[in-house]
Amino acid sequence: MRGPTVSASDTETIGVFVVDDHAVVRRGVTAYLEILDDVTVVGEAGNGREALERLDSLTVLGLPMPRVVLMDLMMPEMDGVAATAEILRRYPTMRVVVLTGFGEVERVNVALENGAAGYLLKDAGPAEVVEAIHAAAxxxxxxxxxxxxxxxxxxRKPNTGVGGLTNRERDVLVLIAQGKSNREIADQLVISERTARTHVSNLLGKLGLRSRTQAVLLAIREGLVNPAS
Incomplete structure (x- = not known):
């Protein structure tokens, strides 16, 4: 089942769905987000299975859908890795930002392979949470x-190295790694946004990657950018 298309430009506010098995953490994040003018919490859940059920309910009831899901990794019944994959299968225009700790690197990589748009450390401050939400949107x-x-x-090693990319695709990879959106890539390379999207899709396909986040990590590993760029 595929859900409705959700675009960051469809509304003035960013709909966010919070998934964490710790009620105190979930409520704390929700309480902070609810005081922001441009963010609306449209739901929350205590594990991946509950998140899927509630997202499906929003669809059935015709209620506003989230643009961004904040997803904990370690949860009962269905963890964040499996939930990320299933959410993006059903709702491919949503963006999932993983909530993680330093000791969960392997699980984070699997979540990124499943399409997560980024990750946020659990001890991040409020400003970083907002920055991550806006970036994903x-x-x-x-x-x-x-x-x-x-x-x-x-x-994991990609299907091919960056040497298999065209010069333009390599330029696009660097811009992705610098945090540029498709529109910003188009402006910088003086091409249409549609062409920029095509380049992004082509280079991900050539490298066997599923997300822009994986592309950023590959660019870091290949020395094209550094983590702070």
Missing amino acids: RDEVFLDAAVARQLAQQM
Whole structure:
């Protein structure tokens, strides 16, 4: 089942869905987000299975759908890795930002392979949470620099190296790794946004990657950019 298309430009506010098995954490994040003018919490859940059920209910009832899902990794019944894959299968225009700790690198990499748009450390401050949400809503990537290099070194080897990319695709890869959206890539390369999207899709396909986040990590591993860029 595929859900309705959700675009960051369809509304003035960004709909967010919070998934965490710790009620205190979930309520704390929700309470903070609810005071922001441009963010609306449209739901929350205590595990991946509950998240899927509630997202499906929003669809059936015709209620506003989230643009961004904040997803904990370690949860009962269905963890964040499996939930990320299933959410993006059903709702491919949503963006999932993983909530993680330093000790969950392997699980984070699997979540990124399943399509997660980025990750946020659980001890991140409010400003970083907002930055991650806005980045995901713009189809940009949010990676904490402190663990990005560690993740990059442990990510699975792509089908081909960056040497298989055209010069333009390599330029696009660097711009993705610098956090540029498709529109910003188009402006910088003086091409249409549609052409920029095509280049992004082509290079991900050539590299056997499923997300822009994986592309950023590959660029870091290959030395094209550094985690702080």
